[in-house]
Amino acid sequence: MFVLASVVLLSVAGTSAVASAQTSQTRTWQLEQFDRVSRMCVLHGPDRTHGSYFIFVVSGKWSTDLEFGMRDLPPGWSATESSLPPGSNYHTPDGGIAVNGFVAVQGPTSVPIATYRAHIWVSDGVVTETLPTDIIVSTESWVECMNRA
Numbered sequence: 611m612f613v614l615a616s617v618v619l620l621s622v623a624g625t626s627a628v629a630s631a632q633t634s635q636t637r638t639w640q641l642e643q644f645d646r647v648s649r650m651c652v653l654h655g656p657d658r659t660h661g662s663y664f665i666f667v668v669s670g671k672w673s674t675d676l677e678f679g680m681r682d683l684p685p686g687w688s689a690t691e692s693s694l695p696p697g698s699n700y701h702t703p704d705g706g707i708a709v710n711g712f713v714a715v716q717g718p719t720s721v722p723i724a725t726y727r728a729h730i731w732v733s734d735g736v737v738t739e740t741l742p743t744d745i746i747v748s749t750e751s752w753v754e755c756m757n758r759a
Contacts, residue, residue, distance in 0.1 A: 639670035641732045641739040642707070648730075649744040650715070651755030654723050661716035664743050665709045666730050671698035677733050680713050684726040684745055687717025694732075715745070723747050 652660045668676060672694070679691035690713055701707045713730055724747060729740040748755050 639672040642667040658719045663714045690714040
């Protein structure tokens with residue numbers, strides 16, 4: 611098996627994911643991205659903890675567990691790690707697809723006000739794909755934050 615050393619950008623019917631490794635075998639699954647980068651808006655403040663989750667979609671078919679989690683979180687934040695058992699998930703004729711994964715995150719709201727670019731990762735042990743996600747710590751309202759372009 612040959613492993614490509616460079617990052618490979620995959621195009622999946624209008625969605626994309628970044629693969630950090632690729633084999634010469636044809637892959638049968640991919641991590642899909644929604645129309646825009648997923649984001650979470652968190653109201654900055656002292657002595658509070660924010661908890662929520664990010665959803666994601668793995669499409670195709672896989673015969674081994676797919677491990678997943680998040681990295682590049684704000685300081686002091688943590689995320690769950692888990693796995694999807696072997697299975698499949700395909701688009702319906704109208705383009706819909708089931709959301710089959712979520713990562714719970716939590717952390718202090720007292721981190722510096724900023725947009726933190728975190729990444730959901732999914733791996734079959736050979737190929738790891740990532741999706742960017744934004745955790746925005748701000749003083750603006752949740753509605754204003756979520757409606758930002």
